[in-house]
Amino acid sequence: MFDKDERDLVERARRGDTRAFSELVDTYQRVVYNVAFRMVNDREDAEDITQSVFVKTYQNLGSYDSRYKFFSWVYRIALNESLNFRGRRRRHDELDPELESNGRSPDDNAALSEVSGEIGSALMRLSADYRTVVIMRHFLELNQNEMSQILEVPEKTVKSRLHTARRLLGEMLSRKGITHP
Amino acid sequence: MNREQFERIANDEIDGIATADEREALRQHLAGDPEARERFRELQEVVGALNQVSLEEPPAHLKPSILRAVAPRVSASEPVTEVGFWRSLAAGVFQSVPWREAVPFAAGVGVGVLAIGLVSGNLVGSSRDDLANLRGTMAPQDANRGTPVVDSKTLTVAGATVVATARVNAPEVILEVEVRPAPTGDTEVEIATRNYRARDLRIDPPGAGEATVGPTVIRIGHRAGEGTGQYVLHLHREAAHPAPLEIIVRAGGQSARAALTTDLSGSVEQHP
Numbered sequence: 001m002f003d004k005d006e007r008d009l010v011e012r013a014r015r016g017d018t019r020a021f022s023e024l025v026d027t028y029q030r031v032v033y034n035v036a037f038r039m040v041n042d043r044e045d046a047e048d049i050t051q052s053v054f055v056k057t058y059q060n061l062g063s064y065d066s067r068y069k070f071f072s073w074v075y076r077i078a079l080n081e082s083l084n085f086r087g088r089r090r091r092h093d094e095l096d097p098e099l100e101s102n103g104r105s106p107d108d109n110a111a112l113s114e115v116s117g118e119i120g121s122a123l124m125r126l127s128a129d130y131r132t133v134v135i136m137r138h139f140l141e142l143n144q145n146e147m148s149q150i151l152e153v154p155e156k157t158v159k160s161r162l163h164t165a166r167r168l169l170g171e172m173l174s175r176k177g178i179t180h181p
Numbered sequence: 182m183n184r185e186q187f188e189r190i191a192n193d194e195i196d197g198i199a200t201a202d203e204r205e206a207l208r209q210h211l212a213g214d215p216e217a218r219e220r221f222r223e224l225q226e227v228v229g230a231l232n233q234v235s236l237e238e239p240p241a242h243l244k245p246s247i248l249r250a251v252a253p254r255v256s257a258s259e260p261v262t263e264v265g266f267w268r269s270l271a272a273g274v275f276q277s278v279p280w281r282e283a284v285p286f287a288a289g290v291g292v293g294v295l296a297i298g299l300v301s302g303n304l305v306g307s308s309r310d311d312l313a314n315l316r317g318t319m320a321p322q323d324a325n326r327g328t329p330v331v332d333s334k335t336l337t338v339a340g341a342t343v344v345a346t347a348r349v350n351a352p353e354v355i356l357e358v359e360v361r362p363a364p365t366g367d368t369e370v371e372i373a374t375r376n377y378r379a380r381d382l383r384i385d386p387p388g389a390g391e392a393t394v395g396p397t398v399i400r401i402g403h404r405a406g407e408g409t410g411q412y413v414l415h416l417h418r419e420a421a422h423p424a425p426l427e428i429i430v431r432a433g434g435q436s437a438r439a440a441l442t443t444d445l446s447g448s449v450e451q452h453p
Binding site: 018021022025026029030031033034037043047050051054055058059115116119134137138139144159162163166167169170173174 | 188189192196198223224226227228230231232233234235236237238239240243244246247248250251
C-alpha cells in the first residue's frame with residue numbers, strides 16, 4: 001500500500017469511517033496475529049490479542065501522530081499487548097516455559113511443522129526482549145532502524161539483542177537437532 | 182578479528198548490511214579459522230530455520246469479530262454522529278474483554294449498528310461483517326400503528342411487568358416490548374430471534390435502558406427507577422414459518438418465559 005493511500009485510510013478511520021478501518025484491518029491483521037502468536041505461542045490467545053490490538057488502535061487513532069509510520073504504531077501496540085498479555089497470563093498460571101510449548105492441543109501440535117513448532121518453543125524460552133527482536137526481524141521483516149524506532153532503543157541495542165537471540169536460538173535448535181551441532 | 186567483531190560482521194553479512202570491506206574481512210577470517218566457519222554455518226542455519234517459518238493465516242472469523250468489537254453499542258434512539266461518543270463507548274465496553282467472551286455481545290452490537298445504518302439510508306453495500314460509517318436518525322415513532330397485532334403476552338416477575346406485542350406485515354415483524362421495571366434491581370428481557378434479522382431498534386424514552394441486538398438474541402436491560410420504557414424492534418422474517426419469538430424476563434432472581442407467535446395463520450387483532 002502506498003503511504004498516501006494509507007494516510008488517507010487512517011484519516012478517514014479517524015473520522016469514524018469504519019469501512020476505512022476495515023481496510024486497515026485487512027492490511028495488518030495477518031502480521032499482528034502472527035506477532036501475537038509468536039509472542040505467546042497459542043492461537044486462541046493470539047486471536048484475543050489481535051482483537052485487543054485493533055480495538056486499542058481504533059480507540060487511539062486520535063492520538064496517532066501521522067509524522068510516524070502507521071505500521072510502526074500498530075506493531076508497537078501489538079508487541080505491548082502481547083507482552084502485557086503474557087505478563088497477565090504468567091501471574092495467573094505461573095507456567096514453566098518448558099511446559100508452555102506443550103500446552104497446545106494435539107490437533108495444534110499435529111498442524112505445526114516440526115521446525116515451526118520447535119522454533120516456537122525455542123522462542124518462548126528467550127526473554128521477551130530477545131524474542132521481540134527475532135519476531136520483528138524474521139517475521140515482520142523489519143530492518144534495524146525500524147526496529148529501533150518501534151522499540152525506542154538505539155540501533156546498537158537492537159543489533160546486540162538480535163545477535164544474542166540468534167546465538168541462544170542456535171544453541172537450543174542444535175540440541176533439538178533442528179540445526180547441526 | 183576478535184570474537185565480538187566476528188559476531189557483529191557475521192550477523193551483518195547474514196542481514197545483508199555488511200560493507201564490502203567487512204565482507205572481505207569475514208571471508209579471510211573464515212578461511213583461516215575452522216571454529217569461526219562452524220559458528221557462521223550455525224548462524225546461517227538458525228536464520229535459515231527462522232526464515233522457513235511462514236506467517237500463519239488468521240482465522241476467518243477474526244476480522245468480523247474485530248469490526249464488531251470496534252462498533253458502537255446501541256443504547257438510545259437519538260441520532261448519533263459523534264465519533265468520540267463511539268470511541269468512548271467502545272473503550273468502556275471492550276477494553277479488557279477477550280474476543281471469545283465478547284463475540285456474542287459484539288455480534289449484537291454489529292447487527293444493531295447495521296440496523297441503524299439501514300434506517301439512515303447511508304449504509305450501502307455493507308454486511309453484518311463489514312460495518313460502514315453510520316449517520317442518521319431513527320424511524321418516526323408512530324409508524325407502527327395500523328400494522329396488525331398477531332400476538333401479545335404479559336409477563337410479571339418480582340414486581341416487573343413486561344408486555345410484548347408482535348405486529349406483522351410479512352415478512353416484516355414489529356416487536357413492541359413495554360418494560361415496567363421491578364422496584365429494585367435490573368429487569369432483563371431476552372428475546373430469542375432465530376429466523377429473524379433485526380433491522381431497527383428504538384428505545385422510548387431515549388436512555389430508558391439499553392438493548393443489544395445479536396444475530397439470534399436481543400437483550401434488554403432496564404434499571405429500576407427509569408420508569409416505563411418501550412423498545413420497538415423491527416425484525417425481518419427469514420423463514421416462511423419461523424419459530425415463535427421466545428421471551429424470557431428476569432428480575433429479582435426470578436424469571437418467566439413466553440412464546441410470541443408471528444404466524445399470520447393465528448387470530449389477528451386489529452389495533453388502532
